[in-house]
Amino acid sequence: xxxxxxxxxxxxxxxxxxxxxxxxxxxxxxxxxxxxxxxxxxxxxxxxxxxxxxxxxxxxxxxxxxxxxxxxxxxxxxxxxxxxxxxxxxxxxxxxxxxxxxxxxxxxxxxxxxxxxxxxxxxxxxxxxxxxxxxxxxxxxxxxxxxxxxxxxxxxxxxxxxxxxxxxxxxxxxxxxxxxxxxxxxxxxxxxxxxxxxxxxxxxxxxxxxxxxxxxxxxxxxxxxxxxxxxxxxxxxxxxxxxxxxxxxxxxxxxxxxxxxxxxxxxxxxxxxxxxxxxxxxxxxxxxxxxxxxxxxxxxxxxxxxxxxxxxxxxxxxxxxxxxxxxxxxx
Numbered sequence: 179x180x181x182x183x184x185x186x187x188x189x190x191x192x193x194x195x196x197x198x199x200x201x202x203x204x205x206x207x208x209x210x211x212x213x214x215x216x217x218x219x220x221x222x223x224x225x226x227x228x229x230x231x232x233x234x235x236x237x238x239x240x241x242x243x244x245x246x247x248x249x250x251x252x253x254x255x256x257x258x259x260x261x262x263x264x265x266x267x268x269x270x271x272x273x274x275x276x277x278x279x280x281x282x283x284x285x286x287x288x289x290x291x292x293x294x295x296x297x298x299x300x301x302x303x304x305x306x307x308x309x310x311x312x313x314x315x316x317x318x319x320x321x322x323x324x325x326x327x328x329x330x331x332x333x334x335x336x337x338x339x340x341x342x343x344x345x346x347x348x349x350x351x352x353x354x355x356x357x358x359x360x361x362x363x364x365x366x367x368x369x370x371x372x373x374x375x376x377x378x379x380x381x382x383x384x385x386x387x388x389x390x391x392x393x394x395x396x397x398x399x400x401x402x403x404x405x406x407x408x409x410x411x412x413x414x415x416x417x418x419x420x421x422x423x424x425x426x427x428x429x430x431x432x433x434x435x436x437x438x439x440x441x442x443x444x445x446x447x448x449x450x451x452x453x454x455x456x457x458x459x460x461x462x463x464x465x466x467x468x469x470x471x472x473x474x475x476x477x478x479x480x481x482x483x484x485x486x487x488x489x490x491x492x493x494x495x496x497x498x499x500x501x502x503x504x505x506x507x508x509x
Contacts, residue, residue: 219276322355
């Protein structure tokens with residue numbers, strides 16, 4: 179008898195159970211994080227700098243289940259277009275990381291207006307492209323101010339990778355910061371090349387750093403991707419100070435790393451991923467600066483030649499920039 183009743187109830191309730199199951203499945207599907215592509219430019223996501231920070235951002239996005247990011251890497255400059263096209267063929271939302279890839283993204287975005295793109299560390303003016311850049315000059319100003327306080331010779335060196343907007347901002351900010359704390363000081367500035375290979379040539383970075391050291395520079399700031407590793411080594415060999423870039427690179431040569439001018443690329447990836455949400459798309463330019471904790475300088479146990487008084491002065495300058503009392507020019 180009980181079995182018959184149970185079968186009768188199952189028959190009567192089957193439509194309702196089916197409806198409930200459909201709602202659960204639909205809700206689960208709706209709750210699934212949206213999927214997008216992320217493309218790392220030449221250098222790879224384990225470059226100990228800019229791209230590795232982006233990868234850390236990807237990991238954080240995944241941890242928060244904010245989005246499912248499918249990764250693509252550009253093996254060489256000539257492959258940029260092929261990789262971006264492949265990403266766009268599989269995804270309607272594509273995030274790219276690196277200034278060098280921006281022209282390719284602009285080309286693909288014009289050809290595929292139904293795709294949305296976010297470029298990190300670049301500028302673009304298209305309705306289906308959002309651009310996230312950094313106030314590199316603000317971080318570089320603080321690094322330059324530290325260099326001015328720490329330099330014995332009154333001469334600092336700046337070595338960039340390629341003449342692109344972020345490097346111009348780094349150079350301008352570094353020079354202003356150095357001369358702010360060292361009014362009579364000089365900054366020797368150079369770039370390693372005009373092609374993307376300049377970002378991945380530590381030996382050329384080492385040779386150029388040696389030239390600047392021979393010219394009197396005793397603090398060297400490298401904004402040159404993996405090529406900066408050669409600059410840091412040259413500083414180490416000569417007993418000079420070096421300044422890292424993008425990621426906190428102080429640990430690479432403890433004792434000769436003064437600081438690192440940090441760009442929160444991980445935060446930029448999270449900002450980009452958030453644009454996947456409903457009504458969150460924001461084309462145009464977004465700039466992350468000191469006020470947004472998007473840039474800064476690294477303080478840890480590896481900072482060389484940094485006294486408490488120096489750190490206090492740098493913190494005061496950071497506060498002045500943040501509240502608008504001190505303006506740093508980007509060029």
